[in-house]
Amino acid sequence: MAAKSLDLHTVCRGFEPLNGGTAFRFNPLQSFKFTDSISVQRIFPSHNKAVGRQIICSVSTPSDFARDNVISIVKRPWETADARLVLEDGSIWKAKSFGAKGTQVGEVVFNTSLTGYQEILTDPSYAGQFVLMTNPHIGNTGVNIDDEESNQCFLGGLVIRNLSTCVSNWRSAETLPEYLRKRNVMGIHDVDTRAITRRLREDGSLIGVISTESSKSDDELLNMARSWDIVGMDLISGVTCSEPYEWKDATSAEWDFNSHGKASDKLHVVAYDFGIKHNILRRIASYGCKITVVPSTWPSSEVLKLNPDGVLFSNGPGDPSAVPYAVENVKQVVGKIPVFGICMGHQLLGQALGGKTFKMKFGHHGGNHPVRNLRSGRVEISAQNHNYAVDPATLPEGVEVTHINLNDGTCAGLAFPEMKVMSLQYHPEASPGPHDSDPAFYEFVKLMRENKHIDK
Ligand SMILES: NC(=O)CC[C@H](N)C(=O)O
Known part of the structure; x- marks a missing residue:
C-alpha cells in the first residue's frame, strides 16, 4: 500500500506480526508495510499470543485506510507549514515547521546531546545560530519551568529529524512547539539531520536560511545566506543584562551532589554577563558565594570598587575577537584578584593574556566531549558549546594549558597561577x-580562599 502524506495525523493501534515480518496488522483485514511513514509511539507486551505485540503508532496514510483503522483521529498536535532550509553551499532541504513562522538567517551547528534540548534552547551562547540536534527524536519530555538557562531563547532556530507527537514527563508544563511559538523561535522537523551533519563535518559550519514563506524564491534565500556572516559580529551586546543585579538561587538540594558541606565564608563574586547561563550562577551560589552580575560593558574600575574576592567571565555567543572592549575589561582585572573564565570567558582571558583565538571547522557542541585534565591525568566527559578556540602557541610563557579536548587536541583549559587565573x-x-x-567551581572557591588566606 503506497502511503501518502495527509493533513490528518492518525494514531492507530496495530499488532506486530509474530513471524517478524515487515507488515503491521491493524485489523484482521488490513496490513501496513513498515515504511518511513509509520512511527511507533509505544509498544505494549503481548497479551494475546495469537496476534503478537500491540503497537500504538502514528501513520500518514490514505484516508480510507485511516477511517477504517484509527482508534482516534487527531489533528497534528502542532500547527505545521512547509518550510525550507537553504544552506550557503546551495543545498535546499525541505522541511515542516513547528515553531514560529517567517524567515531567519543563522549559522548551522550540530549538537550531539541526547537530552537537554530546553537548556540548549535557552543557552544565550547560541545567539545567531541554528542548532541541529543529531538525536533524531526531540520533544518527548516537553518543556518545564525549571530547566531554563536564561530568560529568553536567543538562538536562530531548532532543526530536528523527528518531533515527538506525545509528551511524557512529570515535570512537563507545555509542548516544545507551543514553547517555541510563544518565544517566536523557528523550529523545523522532517529534515535529514544525518546528511546535514555529515556535510557540516566535511565542509565546516555553514550559514543557512530557514523560511516558511513560499513567496520567497530559493535564490532569494540563497543570496540571503551568502550575504550574511557571523564572523566579526559582536553578539554579546544583544544578550547581556542591562543593569547589575544580585543572584541568590543555589542548586536545589534535590539536585545538588557536590557542594554540600563546602559552603564557606561569604565570598563575593562579580560575574561579567556575556550571555551567562543560570546554572553557572547556581553552582557558585551553592558554595555560599554572594554574586553580583554586571553587564558586559560594565567598567572594570567599577567592578574593582566592589572589592570582590573573585571575578567570573561567563560564556557568551559569537566571535571572541570581535569584542575588544570585553578583552580590555578582562585585562584590567587580571592579576589583581582570582578570576575564572568559562567558554567565551576563557577565550577573552586567552586574548587578555596576549593570545589569539581562531574559528574551528565545526566546533564542539554536545554533552559527550572527552577532555583530559593534564594536571590530574583524569578524563572528564564534558558539556561543550563553542566554535572558536584559543591557540596555545600564541600564549606567553607562564600560561599553562591545563586541559585538552581528546577528540581533536585543542586547548580546553588554561591557568596562570602567578596571576590567579583559571579557565x-x-x-x-x-x-x-x-x-x-x-x-572546577570548588577550584575557583579554593583560589579565592587561598588568596584571602582563609585556608591557612
Ligand atoms: N559557550 C560559549 O561561551 C561560546 C563561546 C564562543 N561564542 C564560541 O562559539 O566559541
Missing part, C-alpha cells in the same frame, strides 16, 4: 550534560 573552554555547569567537571 575552561567548556561547561563545568553542564545543563545539559555530565557533571564530571563540576569540581
Whole structure:
C-alpha cells in the first residue's frame, strides 16, 4: 500500500506480526508495510499470543485506510507549514515547521546531546545560530519551568529529524512547539539531520536560511545566506543584562551532589554577563558565594570598587575577537584578584593574556566531549558549546594549558597561577550534560580562599 502524506495525523493501534515480518496488522483485514511513514509511539507486551505485540503508532496514510483503522483521529498536535532550509553551499532541504513562522538567517551547528534540548534552547551562547540536534527524536519530555538557562531563547532556530507527537514527563508544563511559538523561535522537523551533519563535518559550519514563506524564491534565500556572516559580529551586546543585579538561587538540594558541606565564608563574586547561563550562577551560589552580575560593558574600575574576592567571565555567543572592549575589561582585572573564565570567558582571558583565538571547522557542541585534565591525568566527559578556540602557541610563557579536548587536541583549559587565573573552554555547569567537571567551581572557591588566606 503506497502511503501518502495527509493533513490528518492518525494514531492507530496495530499488532506486530509474530513471524517478524515487515507488515503491521491493524485489523484482521488490513496490513501496513513498515515504511518511513509509520512511527511507533509505544509498544505494549503481548497479551494475546495469537496476534503478537500491540503497537500504538502514528501513520500518514490514505484516508480510507485511516477511517477504517484509527482508534482516534487527531489533528497534528502542532500547527505545521512547509518550510525550507537553504544552506550557503546551495543545498535546499525541505522541511515542516513547528515553531514560529517567517524567515531567519543563522549559522548551522550540530549538537550531539541526547537530552537537554530546553537548556540548549535557552543557552544565550547560541545567539545567531541554528542548532541541529543529531538525536533524531526531540520533544518527548516537553518543556518545564525549571530547566531554563536564561530568560529568553536567543538562538536562530531548532532543526530536528523527528518531533515527538506525545509528551511524557512529570515535570512537563507545555509542548516544545507551543514553547517555541510563544518565544517566536523557528523550529523545523522532517529534515535529514544525518546528511546535514555529515556535510557540516566535511565542509565546516555553514550559514543557512530557514523560511516558511513560499513567496520567497530559493535564490532569494540563497543570496540571503551568502550575504550574511557571523564572523566579526559582536553578539554579546544583544544578550547581556542591562543593569547589575544580585543572584541568590543555589542548586536545589534535590539536585545538588557536590557542594554540600563546602559552603564557606561569604565570598563575593562579580560575574561579567556575556550571555551567562543560570546554572553557572547556581553552582557558585551553592558554595555560599554572594554574586553580583554586571553587564558586559560594565567598567572594570567599577567592578574593582566592589572589592570582590573573585571575578567570573561567563560564556557568551559569537566571535571572541570581535569584542575588544570585553578583552580590555578582562585585562584590567587580571592579576589583581582570582578570576575564572568559562567558554567565551576563557577565550577573552586567552586574548587578555596576549593570545589569539581562531574559528574551528565545526566546533564542539554536545554533552559527550572527552577532555583530559593534564594536571590530574583524569578524563572528564564534558558539556561543550563553542566554535572558536584559543591557540596555545600564541600564549606567553607562564600560561599553562591545563586541559585538552581528546577528540581533536585543542586547548580546553588554561591557568596562570602567578596571576590567579583559571579557565575552561567548556561547561563545568553542564545543563545539559555530565557533571564530571563540576569540581572546577570548588577550584575557583579554593583560589579565592587561598588568596584571602582563609585556608591557612
Ligand atoms: N559557550 C560559549 O561561551 C561560546 C563561546 C564562543 N561564542 C564560541 O562559539 O566559541
